[in-house]
Amino acid sequence: AQKVTQTQTSISVMEKTTVTMDCVYETQDSSYFLFWYKQTASGEIVFLIRQDSYKKENATVGHYSLNFQKPKSSIGLIITATQIEDSAVYFCAMRNTGGADRLTFGKGTQLIIQP
């Protein structure tokens, strides 16, 4: 069975610093997709970035990047030069395979950016 674990429930950092949020996953599949989503205070859920397991290069979008360590089944989200508006809950997710195009989500990490 697929499983996604985010052990950090809450992180607080100063504005303009770099933060890393951890995520580990379990899967029996050799090929899979990993995602990070952001949920704002208003409740909106926004797709941020995706890592394809067959790609060795870490994905980067704007000031978001991933630290993909396949042997450790780990996909960390790195946010550089954090801004107040980065304060949100961040969810890690993995695409299920086995015939179903479904995502399994972690429970989320709340990020607080302090001025």
Add this chain to the structure above:
Amino acid sequence: EAAVTQSPRSKVAVTGGKVTLSCHQTNNHDYMYWYRQDTGHGLRLIHYSYVADSTEKGDIPDGYKASRPSQENFSLILELASLSQTAVYFCASSDATGKNTQYFGPGTRLLVL
């Protein structure tokens, strides 16, 4: 602009009553999903659909039905609402490329009394 919309945005229902949550997408996506979110549980999949007139059970389907009358529309139905179904419900859509990047609606806050 492509989007996923949900209605109503919030609802108060009585125990034992019928509740229908609606979702509409203009992404031209084949796949649609219903999730519920409870504090401490993240997002859990209730039902999903690959194509119109067909639905599949997700991880927590008990107490819920789904209907996909067209590619654009996907409804979640609570035939007999219960207190335990108080939650925020999200609809999402994705294309059929296999990478499954999902795009979410704004959510519906349901309170069952």
